[in-house]
Amino acid sequence: MANLRIVVVNTIIHAGDEDDEFLRAQAERARVLRIGLLEAGYDIIASLPPDMYLPERISQLQPDMIIVDAESDARDVLEHIVIATRDERRPIVMFTESDDTESMEAAVAAGVSAYIVAGLQSDRIKPVLNVALARFKREQKLLDELSDTKSKLAERKVIERAKGLLMERQRFTEEQAYQKLRSMAMSKNLKLSEVAQRILDVEDLLG
The missing domain is CATH 1.10.10.10 (Winged helix-like DNA-binding domain superfamily/Winged helix DNA-binding domain)
Incomplete structure (x- = not known):
């Protein structure tokens, strides 16, 4: 499903010294992610900041999938996404540098379908998203059956x-x-x- 409509939520704040190595690494991650999505044929309908308006924006855009690009702990943005997807679940993929157990558990509790730590490469993005989508569909089917x-x-x-x-x-x-x-x-x-x-x-x- 290459024509997936995707919203990218970027938790990275581009501010401060442009020569800062940390900021350059963040910018490179965002660039690689965008290139990988575009090369795979996905439709990036918006790139959003993780602010209080995120649930409303996601509701308006109605994406097929949400991708979170997080350098480290992203519990705040996950809370916003939980609110945004409470009534209408969507597959969520999180690319991050954090391998902290608490962060992983918080992501899973928020409904993240795939939690990818480090090593973001553009050619890995499509298979990761395909697996996340398949997992989401399977979980959704189980939830529907349980509800029934x-x-x-x-x-x-x-x-x-x-x-x-x-x-x-x-x-x-x-x-x-x-x-x-x-x-x-x-x-x-x-x-x-x-x-x-x-x-x-x-x-x-x-x-």
């Missing part, structure tokens, strides 16, 4: 409660209560769980 399972369990509980209520109020057997729910669902063109929830809602109102 939880939803089904919740629906089952609602149906069981409504059945129990009908058995108590109408002196139905379990099978009769189920058939009653099923009949009501079919006549109203609703899901079984929706009819069950309506019955429970009415019971709560009547009290």
Whole structure:
């Protein structure tokens, strides 16, 4: 997927003496990353600073992937990205010089799909992003399946409660209560769980 729409978040502040070796190294990292992305055919739609407006900007741009270019500890920017991707998850790749365990753990907790330490080379970027995207899709599928399972369990509980209520109020057997729910669902063109929830809602109102 070469035409990925990417937002690069650069935690490096370009300020001070231009002859500073540290700043030159930072600038070179950013240059190599940009070249690697462009050579691989990716679409860099924005390069953003890690400020308080980052969540809003990401929401407006709707990128396919977020890349964080961090020289060292980037916990502040990760907090902003967590907020920005809370409602709509996106793959996040972090290139950094920090091999600190706490930084890695913070990145993973923030939802980073790939954490790449040192050795940033332009020809490595495409395979790294491909792996990150595949991992993100797999994790997203697992999360969706987990959410679906939880939803089904919740629906089952609602149906069981409504059945129990009908058995108590109408002196139905379990099978009769189920058939009653099923009949009501079919006549109203609703899901079984929706009819069950309506019955429970009415019971709560009547009290």
